[in-house]
Amino acid sequence: MANNGTTNVVKLHDEEKGLHRTDTTVTMPPELFEKLYLTPKVPHRGDYNSRFANPTPLGFVGFVIATFTFAMVLMGWGGVKGATPVAGIFFFVGPVLLLFAMVFEWIMGNFFPMMAMGLYAVFWLSFGLLQLPTLQLGQPYATAADPTGMSSPEFNSTIGLYLIVWGFMLFTFFIFTLKINTVFALIFGLVTTAAFILSDVYFKLAAGETERAGQEQKAAGALLFVVSALGWYMCFIQMAGEMRITLKLPLGDLSRFWPNTDVDLAAVAQRDHHD
Numbered sequence: 001m002a003n004n005g006t007t008n009v010v011k012l013h014d015e016e017k018g019l020h021r022t023d024t025t026v027t028m029p030p031e032l033f034e035k036l037y038l039t040p041k042v043p044h045r046g047d048y049n050s051r052f053a054n055p056t057p058l059g060f061v062g063f064v065i066a067t068f069t070f071a072m073v074l075m076g077w078g079g080v081k082g083a084t085p086v087a088g089i090f091f092f093v094g095p096v097l098l099l100f101a102m103v104f105e106w107i108m109g110n111f112f113p114m115m116a117m118g119l120y121a122v123f124w125l126s127f128g129l130l131q132l133p134t135l136q137l138g139q140p141y142a143t144a145a146d147p148t149g150m151s152s153p154e155f156n157s158t159i160g161l162y163l164i165v166w167g168f169m170l171f172t173f174f175i176f177t178l179k180i181n182t183v184f185a186l187i188f189g190l191v192t193t194a195a196f197i198l199s200d201v202y203f204k205l206a207a208g209e210t211e212r213a214g215q216e217q218k219a220a221g222a223l224l225f226v227v228s229a230l231g232w233y234m235c236f237i238q239m240a241g242e243m244r245i246t247l248k249l250p251l252g253d254l255s256r257f258w259p260n261t262d263v264d265l266a267a268v269a270q271r272d273h274h275d
Contacts, residue, residue, distance in 0.1 A: 054242055055104035059117045060235035062097025065089065066124055068228040074221025083131045090128020095121045112176060119173065123166065130159065153206040160206065163199035170195055182252025187230050194223040 066089040073083045083090075102117035129135060138149030149155055174188035197220040204213035233249075240247045 052104060052108060054238065055101040055108070056110075056113050057235050057238045057242065059098050059101030059105075059113070059120075060231055060238065062094045062101070063120055064228055064231040064235060066094030067224055067231065071221045071224035071228055074224065075218050076221075084133065087128060087131045090124045090131060094124040098124070112180070116173060119169070151205070153208075156202040156206040160199045160202035163195050163202065167192055167195040167199060178254055179258050181254055183230055183234055184251075185254065187227050187234070190223050190227045190230075194220045194227070197223070 069086050069089050070083065072078075073080050073086065098117045098121035102114050102121060105114035105117060129137065133148070136148070138146075138152065138155045141149035141152035141155045143149070143152070146152055170188060170192040174185065174192050177185040177188045197216050201213045201216045201220065204210075204216065234251070237247060237249050237251065
């Protein structure tokens with residue numbers, strides 16, 4: 001009798017989360033899968049999604065903490081100047097959690113989240129190098145007036161070109177987020193815009209337009225602050241879903257505008273069963 005009561009409670013929780021339980025398996029509809037894993041539910045061999053915890057929220061935690069902090073630094077909140085005191089966000093908080101998440105997204109066969117986690121991890125690592133004055137990256141451009149070389153036109157123009165490349169890569173990812181949901185697409189769209197603005201910040205510094213560069217830096221920071229808030233929103237919804245807390249918060253599902261994969265999944269599941 002106790003077992004039947006427990007079973008009924010489990011079934012109730014599963015139904016609230018959107019899962020459908022049989023005697024042997026728990027199935028997840030494509031729209032819920034995309035909400036929790038940020039990737040279309042496509043055919044995969046194996047049962048890794050049921051064997052391992054969802055790594056996507058972990059990656060979002062690293063992304064949100066690093067981006068929130070970086071955004072506030074760019075906007076100069078509290079009179080801050082430079083991100084050197086919080087350089088840890090570029091090497092530990094952001095990249096470590098993102099890389100852990102990336103590896104498990106790869107193991108579980110979640111292609112797009114794996115790509116996104118890897119992309120942001122290497123960005124934080126590469127951009128973090130600029131926050132370490134001990135590396136003396138501007139030394140080749142040093143002059144008597146600028147002993148560090150980090151104010152030279154050559155140094156700043158190089159970083160500007162690097163950020164343009166990032167802008168185009170982020171825009172490429174943005175195109176594919178249009179298959180997932182509106183919030184995720186907004187994150188990539190705003191990050192793309194911020195990357196191009198930051199690129200222009202460095203070109204303005206190279207041209208000696210420091211006042212204009214400062215204004216654009218704050219604008220980029222404001223965009224990244226919105227990105228951080230959207231990332232936190234996504235992370236909150238995913239954690240609530242994994243903890244079986246029923247929330248009706250919208251993400252703006254975009255997958256309904258694309259071809260459904262249910263038939264392919266059923267065929268693959270049947271084939272794996274026979275194998």
